[in-house]
Amino acid sequence: MNNIFDSHCHYDDHWFDEDRQEVLDRVLGKDSAVSFVNHAATDVDSSLFGIENAKKYPNFYTSVGFHPENVDTLPENWLGKLGELYELAAATGKLTAIGEIGLDYHYEGYNRELEIEVFEKQLAFAAEKDLPVIVHSRDATQDTMELLKKYKAKGVIHCFSGSAETAEEAIGMGLYIGFTGVLAFKNAKKALRALEKVPMDRLLLETDCPYMAPPPFRGQRCESTMIAQVAEVVAEQKGLSPQQVCDMTCENAKRLYGIDR
């Protein structure tokens, strides 16, 4: 298998501290099954990490943005900061999206009002720059979908955990759906039912690494090559070969993220 596009990864995670360079050199190397990776930024430092590596590796692309779990530690004038990060990333020619942004009502002590405010401002920013968004939504489906509609957002709902109905609704809104290694877990019935509603031209594959490693790597540190396991699950349901799934999802990611090469 080759031509893997990991549409959402976090190589800035501390789990990669010891050998990050080695992992990226291997994952993005000439002999790798991986053609492209897209870094999903979560805060200022994470956005800068993406920009730095987009300059360094030809096949490394990046978003910039603020994750809902980071709204409590936003810098002063965070929206101005987002504008600066946008300029820096755009200058590399490899800025893909504003993300990951969204709503997370799962973690303890979350601040719903603040999350909504930060999400809305970033949705408006993306619309103004005509960029897609990478959406994180956990235990917040209704609010997320309402705001995506309000801003006529284009983009991807990443690590999709919603119902088949929500998948259908998102597809109807022109959005893409991203699936992780969770799709290959034994108890993935809900995700598989959602996958049934996603046409092949709207599907993205992602690791969300270092987490969510698919079997037989479950619990281990995940990396972009493990998307092969997810492609096999999709291939089985859609009646395609795993290679066809990699090729089609790679084209989808390139289309969404505006990569023409």
Ligand SMILES: [Zn+2]
């Ligand atoms: Zn993520």
